[in-house]
Structures are given as C-alpha cells and as structure tokens.
Amino acid sequence: KMASSNAKAANTLKILISTDNHVGYMEKDPIRGEDSFITFEEIFRHAQNEEVDFVLLGGDLFHENKPSRRCLMRVMEILRTYCLGDRPVQIQIHSDQAKNFHSKFGRANYEDPNINIQLPVFTIHGNHDDPAGDGGYTALDLLSVANLVNYFGKPQSIDDIKIYPLLLSKGTTQVAIYGLGNVRDERLHRTFLQQKVRFVQPEPTHPDGGAEATDREWFNICVLHQNRARHSEKNHIPESFLADFLDFVIWGHEHECLITPVESAGSNFMVVQPGSSIATSLVEGEAKPKHIGLLEVLGTKYRFRAIPLQTVRPFVMDEIILRETGLNALDAQIDAHMQEILAEKVAAMVATAGEQNAALVQDPRFAKLKLPLIRLRVDYTDFSTCNNQRFGQRFVGKVANPNDILLFRKKRVGGNEREGGC
Amino acid sequence: KMASSNAKAANTLKILISTDNHVGYMEKDPIRGEDSFITFEEIFRHAQNEEVDFVLLGGDLFHENKPSRRCLMRVMEILRTYCLGDRPVQIQIHSDQAKNFHSKFGRANYEDPNINIQLPVFTIHGNHDDPAGDGGYTALDLLSVANLVNYFGKPQSIDDIKIYPLLLSKGTTQVAIYGLGNVRDERLHRTFLQQKVRFVQPEPTHPDGGAEATDREWFNICVLHQNRARHSEKNHIPESFLADFLDFVIWGHEHECLITPVESAGSNFMVVQPGSSIATSLVEGEAKPKHIGLLEVLGTKYRFRAIPLQTVRPFVMDEIILRETGLNALDAQIDAHMQEILAEKVAAMVATAGEQNAALVQDPRFAKLKLPLIRLRVDYTDFSTCNNQRFGQRFVGKVANPNDILLFRKKRVGGNEREGGC
Numbered sequence: 149k150m151a152s153s154n155a156k157a158a159n160t161l162k163i164l165i166s167t168d169n170h171v172g173y174m175e176k177d178p179i180r181g182e183d184s185f186i187t188f189e190e191i192f193r194h195a196q197n198e199e200v201d202f203v204l205l206g207g208d209l210f211h212e213n214k215p216s217r218r219c220l221m222r223v224m225e226i227l228r229t230y231c232l233g234d235r236p237v238q239i240q241i242h243s244d245q246a247k248n249f250h251s252k253f254g255r256a257n258y259e260d261p262n263i264n265i266q267l268p269v270f271t272i273h274g275n276h277d278d279p280a281g282d283g284g285y286t287a288l289d290l291l292s293v294a295n296l297v298n299y300f301g302k303p304q305s306i307d308d309i310k311i312y313p314l315l316l317s318k319g320t321t322q323v324a325i326y327g328l329g330n331v332r333d334e335r336l337h338r339t340f341l342q343q344k345v346r347f348v349q350p351e352p353t354h355p356d357g358g359a360e361a362t363d364r365e366w367f368n369i370c371v372l373h374q375n376r377a378r379h380s381e382k383n384h385i386p387e388s389f390l391a392d393f394l395d396f397v398i399w400g401h402e403h404e405c406l407i408t409p410v411e412s413a414g415s416n417f418m419v420v421q422p423g424s425s426i427a428t429s430l431v432e433g434e435a436k437p438k439h440i441g442l443l444e445v446l447g448t449k450y451r452f453r454a455i456p457l458q459t460v461r462p463f464v465m466d467e468i469i470l471r472e473t474g475l476n477a478l479d480a481q482i483d484a485h486m487q488e489i490l491a492e493k494v495a496a497m498v499a500t501a502g503e504q505n506a507a508l509v510q511d512p513r514f515a516k517l518k519l520p521l522i523r524l525r526v527d528y529t530d531f532s533t534c535n536n537q538r539f540g541q542r543f544v545g546k547v548a549n550p551n552d553i554l555l556f557r558k559k560r561v562g563g564n565e566r567e568g569g570c
Numbered sequence: 571k572m573a574s575s576n577a578k579a580a581n582t583l584k585i586l587i588s589t590d591n592h593v594g595y596m597e598k599d600p601i602r603g604e605d606s607f608i609t610f611e612e613i614f615r616h617a618q619n620e621e622v623d624f625v626l627l628g629g630d631l632f633h634e635n636k637p638s639r640r641c642l643m644r645v646m647e648i649l650r651t652y653c654l655g656d657r658p659v660q661i662q663i664h665s666d667q668a669k670n671f672h673s674k675f676g677r678a679n680y681e682d683p684n685i686n687i688q689l690p691v692f693t694i695h696g697n698h699d700d701p702a703g704d705g706g707y708t709a710l711d712l713l714s715v716a717n718l719v720n721y722f723g724k725p726q727s728i729d730d731i732k733i734y735p736l737l738l739s740k741g742t743t744q745v746a747i748y749g750l751g752n753v754r755d756e757r758l759h760r761t762f763l764q765q766k767v768r769f770v771q772p773e774p775t776h777p778d779g780g781a782e783a784t785d786r787e788w789f790n791i792c793v794l795h796q797n798r799a800r801h802s803e804k805n806h807i808p809e810s811f812l813a814d815f816l817d818f819v820i821w822g823h824e825h826e827c828l829i830t831p832v833e834s835a836g837s838n839f840m841v842v843q844p845g846s847s848i849a850t851s852l853v854e855g856e857a858k859p860k861h862i863g864l865l866e867v868l869g870t871k872y873r874f875r876a877i878p879l880q881t882v883r884p885f886v887m888d889e890i891i892l893r894e895t896g897l898n899a900l901d902a903q904i905d906a907h908m909q910e911i912l913a914e915k916v917a918a919m920v921a922t923a924g925e926q927n928a929a930l931v932q933d934p935r936f937a938k939l940k941l942p943l944i945r946l947r948v949d950y951t952d953f954s955t956c957n958n959q960r961f962g963q964r965f966v967g968k969v970a971n972p973n974d975i976l977l978f979r980k981k982r983v984g985g986n987e988r989e990g991g992c
C-alpha cells in the first residue's frame with residue numbers, strides 16, 4: 149500500500165554528497181585565497197536548506213596534508229556553525245562503531261550526549277588528507293576529536309582490507325555505507341586482485357532472516373577515493389573490482405564533475421562522480437559546472453538530484469592553433485602580432501566568463517569571484533612562445549590567474565591529460 | 571552571621587591553577603616523550619577529584635608554537651575527556667564576553683547550548699604558544715574553536731593595552747580575572763612606563779552602588795606570563811607595575827615552582843608562581859618539586875592549597891668541583907680517574923632520585939617515569955672535560971638523559987643562570 153506523504157518523509161534518508169573540497173587551496177592568493185572556504189560553506193548552506201540527514205564526503209576535504217592553522221580554524225568554524233544545533237538527527241546507527249571510526253572515542257558525534265549535533269558529517273580521507281606522519285593521524289582526526297566530523301573508512305592494512313560498513317537507518321529505510329579511504333592505486337589494485345578486499349556485509353538484522361532477506365533490506369552505498377580513469381593497467385580501480393551487491397557508488401578523487409549517475413559497465417550499481425568543488429588545475433575536466441548531489445533513499449529505491457554550486461569561480465578554457473590564425477612566422481613583428489591575436493582570443497573568453505557570472509550567487513562578499521580563471525592552450529607549432537607573465541599583465545584585474553593564462557603546446561594533446569594530482 | 575557549611579560551599583569558588591605545561595616537550599624522546607602528556611592529564615584528574623569550578627592556566631600550554639598533529643590530538647583527547655560531561659557548572663559570567671574572548675563565537679564554552687561542559691578551562695597564551703603567523707592564531711585558538719578551552723587575555727595592541735577582566739560569580743562570591751597573554755618583556759615594560767596598560771575595572775554591579783562599593787565586591791585576580799626575575803632593567807615586569815587593587819597574582823612563564831603565595835614587595839597583593847609542570851631545562855629552579863595550586867575564594871577571602879604533582883620525573887641536580895676531589899691533573903690516567911669519580915657521584919645521585927620515586931604515583935603505565943633526570947655540574951678548573959655522550963653510556967637504562975648528564979663549567983656560576991626559554 150502507498151505510504152502517506154508524511155510517512156514517506158519519515159522514511160526517506162536524505163544525503164548530501166560532495167567530494168574533493170580541497171579546502172585551503174591557494175589560500176594565500178590575494179584573489180583566489182577565499183574560494184575554497186566560500187564553496188565549502190556553500191555546501192553546508194545547501195545541507196541546511198535541504199534539511200538533509202547527513203553529509204557524506206568523498207575525501208580530499210583538505211588540500212594540504214598539514215593545513216595551515218588558519219585553514220583549520222576556518223573549517224572548524226564552518227562545521228561548528230552548521231553541524232551544531234537543535235534540529236533533531238533522525239538517523240540511527242546499527243554497526244559496531246569501534247570498527248567504523250578510528251578516534252579514541254569510537255562513536256558517531258551525534259551519539260555523544262555531551263554535544264548537540266544537528267547535521268552529522270561522515271567522511272573518508274583522500275590522498276591529500278591521508279593519515280601520514282607521526283601517529284598516523286590525518287587532519288580529519290583533529291576534526292573528529294573535536295566532534296565535528298565522523299571520519300571512517302581508514303583501512304587497517306593495505307594488504308588485507310575489510311570494509312565494515314556504516315549501518316544507518318531512518319524509519320524503515322536502511323543504508324549500508326562502505327567507505328574506503330585512499331590507498332595508493334597500484335597497491336589497492338593488487339590487493340583487489342589478491343581478493344584481499346572484503347566488503348563485510350551485515351549479519352541478518354532479524355534473528356529469523358536469511359542472508360538473502362538481509363541483502364535486500366540494505367541500500368548499499370560505497371564511497372571511495374581512487375583513480376577511476378584508466379591511466380595504465382594497474383594505477384586505477386576498475387568498477388568491476390567493487391562488490392557486485394552494491395547499489396550506489398560515489399567516486400571521489402576524480403575532479404571532473406560527472407554528476408549524473410551512470411550504470412556501471414559490467415556491474416549492477418550506479419556510479420556518480422561529483423568532482424571537486426574547486427578547480428585545482430586548469431584542465432578541461434575542471435571547467436565543467438561544479439555540482440554536489442542530493443541522494444534520497446526510500447527503502448531500496450533512490451532518487452538523485454544535482455545541485456549546482458553557485459560560488460565557483462568562472463573558468464573558461466579554449467584552444468588556439470597558431471598555424472590556423474594566418475600568422476606569418478617570417479613576419480618581422482611576429483611577437484606583437486601573435487600577442488594581439490592571443491589577447492583578442494583571451495578577451496573573448498573573458499566575455500564568455502562574464503556570462504557564466506549569471507550563475508554566481510549575488511553577494512557583495514563574493515565580489516572577487518567574478519574574476520574568471522582563463523586558460524588558453526596555444527598550439528605554437530612553427531612559432532615561438534611568449535612570456536606568460538608579461539602577456540598576462542594586460543589582464544590584471546580582469547582575470548584571476550594573469551600569470552598562467554597561456555599554455556603552450558607543440559602538438560595538440562588529447563583531453564585526457566592531467567596536470568597536478570587530484 | 572556565620573553561613574552554614576552548605577551555603578559556604580555554594581558560595582566558594584574553587585579554581586585549579588597551573589601554568590607552563592609545555593605539552594609536547596620532547597615528545598619524540600623514547601624515554602621522556604610521554605612526560606608532558608601524562609602530567610597534563612594528571613592536572614585534569616586533580617581538577618576532577620577536587621571538583622573545582624574551573625581550571626585557570628597561565629600560558630605555555632603547548633611547548634611548540636606549531637604543535638605536532640599527535641600533540642594536538644592528545645591535548646584535545648584529554649580536554650574532551652575531562653571537560654565534557656554532566657557535572658553542572660556553577661559559575662556565571664557577567665563581563666562582555668566579546669571583549670574577553672577572541673574566537674568568532676565570542677563566548678565561554680559552557681555557555682554554548684550545543685555543548686555540555688562540566689569543567690571550563692580559561693587560559694592565556696605564553697611566549698611558546700603566542701598568536702604568531704598567518705591570521706594571528708595560536709594553537710589555543712584551535713582548542714577554543716573546538717569548544718575545549720576559553721582563550722582570553724590577548725592584547726589588542728602592544729602599545730595600548732586594555733585588560734578587560736573576566737567577571738565570574740558563584741553564589742555571592744565574585745571574582746574578576748585580569749588576563750594578560752605574553753608580550754615581549756621590553757615592549758610591555760615600556761607600555762607600562764607609558765601608563766598605557768589599563769586594568770579596566772567593572773562598572774558598579776548594582777545601579778545604586780558606588781565605585782568604592784564595587785571595588786570591595788570583587789576578588790581581583792591577575793594572570794600574566796612574563797619575566798618576573800630581574801634579568802636587566804627592562805626585560806622583566808616589576809610587581810609594582812601591576813594595578814594596586816589586585817588581590818592575587820598568578821605569575822606564569824617562570825618555571826621555578828614557588829607555590830606558596832607571598833606578599834608582593836611594595837604592593838598589596840599576593841603572588842603565586844606555580845612554575846612549570848615539566849622540567850624543560852636542567853637547572854636548579856626546575857629541580858624543585860612541582861606543584862599546582864587550588865585557590866578557593868569566598869567573598870573576598872581566599873585559601874590556597876598546593877597540590878604536589880605525582881607524575882613528574884625525578885630530577886636530581888648537584889655539583890662537583892674537581893679541584894676539591896683530590897684528583898691530580900698530572901696523573902697519567904687522569905681521564906679514567908676523573909670518570910670514576912664522576913660516575914660515583916652520579917650513581918649516588920641516581921640513588922637519591924630513587925628515594926624521590928616514592929612521590930611518584932604507582933601505576934605501571936608510568937613505569938618509564940622512574941628513570942630520573944640527572945644533571946651534575948662539573949667545575950673543571952685546572953682539568954679537562956670528558957665526552958658527555960660517552961660518559962653517559964654507563965647510565966643508559968638508569969637515567970632518562972644519558973647524553974647530557976654532565977655540565978662542565980670553568981667557574982662556579984650563581985644559581986640564577988638559565989638555559990633555554992621558559
């Protein structure tokens with residue numbers, strides 16, 4: 149029978165999904181320094197407005213393994229502002245929390261009677277904020293001991309990984325969340341091949357339930373932070389490696405926003421790749437509109453909605469092939485003419501970015517966001533390069549990255565190249 | 571009339587006082603690495619056992635301006651363990667909290683309805699954990715945004731300092747706490763001389779009360795972190811600089827434990843110098859038994875009790891003058907004979923330290939504390955030095971600092987010398 153609208157809401161788990169926030173990225177840049185913080189806060193505003201049950205993050209919350217004190221302060225201020233409060237938490241946790249969490253306190257923050265959490269955050273670590281250095285702590289551990297996030301999915305060993313899911317329920321809906329924090333791709337690839345990565349499914353919840361009944365009861369989510377794109381045979385994780393009983397996979401680490409869930413090739417689950425919430429390299433994949441996702445689960449059915457981010461600095465990318473511009477390499481004033489052509493092209497890109505500004509939230513606090521990121525690839529085959537910094541001088545005050553607008557390439561390179569890590 | 575015992579307790583403010591905890595000091599030393607954490611936790615055990623109303627710290631909570639992640643984790647774990655809980659906080663705050671505290675949230679942690687504090691901690695900063703670097707934050711700010719401590723007493727400017735006291739009451743007892751975090755001594759000295767340090771007394775609390783009545787109502791405490799000993803004319807703060815209306819001054823930064831309050835020379839207040847809770851240099855002042863203090867205030871009367879710390883590594887210091895040992899500088903085997911004499915002396919010191927162990931808490935977790943710190947000053951006038959590391963080999967496993975037992979001096983130096991900062 150059809151549940152009433154109220155009952156439906158009471159049983160619908162709403163999860164805000166985001167990844168690769170890279171908070172602190174370029175924090176000392178006078179123009180771009182605030183970007184990562186502004187968008188991180190926007191994400192929590194959405195969480196608040198949507199009244200989600202919790203936020204699920206896919207790793208690389210911090211850009212630096214050792215975030216600056218200022219960066220830690222800002223993140224803690226934001227989390228404290230949005231996560232503490234009186235809105236009742238409607239989820240319950242059924243798993244062995246000592247197996248899920250790695251802090252001395254070993255339980256979800258909203259279960260601590262000494263703190264009033266209204267918005268739980270669950271996060272795995274990425275490669276940028278992985279547990280390195282003394283004591284094997286990550287900056288996420290600091291957020292965790294401060295009771296601001298629930299850090300889970302830390303593999304106990306690289307060679308033998310048991311993933312104990314978070315088992316969460318809201319009303320009649322039950323989700324199991326299998327978290328796997330970043331491990332070096334090659335190592336994890338090998339561990340998968342050796343069948344040493346185990347997704348530990350929950351025991352039947354009803355004493356008389358069989359395994360089959362149990363499997364059907366849980367909506368099985370996996371969140372991981374690995375290469376998804378095939379770079380070489382072993383430094384990525386094929387989707388087919390993941391447990392077949394999964395329903396929904398959230399793929400972190402890849403910065404390109406592919407926010408529409410797609411059916412996995414060869415597996416039964418859906419995959420969403422939210423992408424980073426800030427562009428950390430000026431490549432094609434980062435130029436797409438940035439989104440976060442709202443996943444609603446009722447029973448074992450789900451609905452997914454993309455939420456466009458409204459505080460992401462406009463980023464326009466284009467390409468020019470000098471040989472096709474009519475420039476003459478033997479021209480005595482080739483340098484000046486080339487720069488003229490490039491400047492014209494960049495000016496057009498800035499205009500395009502201006503149109504993107506319409507998507508930006510209108511808020512005087514964020515006025516600096518209007519300066520766009522511009523990246524023009526220049527195929528200079530048969531020509532010479534020019535000085536990027538000097539060229540950019542004329543765009544100071546018009547673009548956010550005047551020092552590296554141009555990227556000179558001898559030959560056109562395919563769209564799959566990457567600069568910098570994710 | 572005499573108040574009943576119950577009413578007396580309800581009006582008696584109990585404050586645990588400690589300073590210079592230097593948490594993280596030598597944290598990588600395989601023998602001494604845990605010392606600072608163990609004693610920091612002991613202090614909070616005392617706070618719990620004595621059921622104090624709050625803990626007041628005098629600066630240098632952290633040894634390093636940028637504590638390691640592990641160190642931050644340990645401190646936050648300890649604070650979270652002892653400061654959160656259900657014991658009701660019985661103090662009330664009457665001052666303008668935005669003037670007292672420097673966090674974005676601008677209020678005492680126990681007033682935050684989202685967190686259940688049972689033991690408030692108020693702290694100023696020292697020179698080791700002063701607000702330096704990007705954003706002017708100190709590691710104390712991280713503890714503060716995590717709602718674990720109340721960081722106060724940060725001067726707004728070095729040249730014009732207004733100290734707005736914390737105004738706290740419990741029942742009928744009212745205390746004003748004037749906090750002044752560390753400022754470079756010479757600068758502060760000058761600011762005092764220019765009469766630009768103001769202790770801002772509270773407005774009358776009763777609309778019809780006069781200033782005189784008000785002054786009498788508050789028990790006025792000052793906590794600061796500066797040189798007290800006169801090093802040169804300007805690099806210390808004379809007690810006479812402090813406001814004359816003060817009742818009780820807690821002097822941080824000086825590591826020597828002078829736990830009995832003494833009347834200030836020339837002023838009307840009492841001064842207590844709790845000293846560090848861990849020896850950070852092997853000098854006479856640090857060899858005295860370490861204490862914290864319990865200050866009880868009822869009305870404008872106080873009682874002070876010294877609490878000996880029971881987890882402080884034994885530290886024995888002595889001196890030997892080679893000329894007085896009968897050693898002969900012309901002896902062909904002078905090196906061997908000298909080392910023999912020194913080793914004998916050190917062995918005796920280790921035995922003395924063994925007696926001190928009786929004061930150590932008996933707990934197998936702290937077994938490592940039994941290895942004492944030994945420092946022997948050697949006046950080697952007319953003789954040569956020997957290699958400290960090599961000499962110490964024979965005391966490995968018997969002392970905590972085998973590499974720097976001996977301190978060679980040509981002439982006897984007075985007891986006032988210092989090594990390292992406080």
Ligand SMILES: [Mn+2]
Pocket residue numbers: 208274275276373400401402569570
């Ligand atoms: Mn990554």
Ligand SMILES: [Mn+2]
Pocket residue numbers: 168170208274276401402403424569570
């Ligand atoms: Mn990333």
Ligand SMILES: [Mn+2]
Pocket residue numbers: 630696697698795822823824991992
């Ligand atoms: Mn100091």
Ligand SMILES: [Mn+2]
Pocket residue numbers: 590592629630696698823824825846991992
């Ligand atoms: Mn000190």
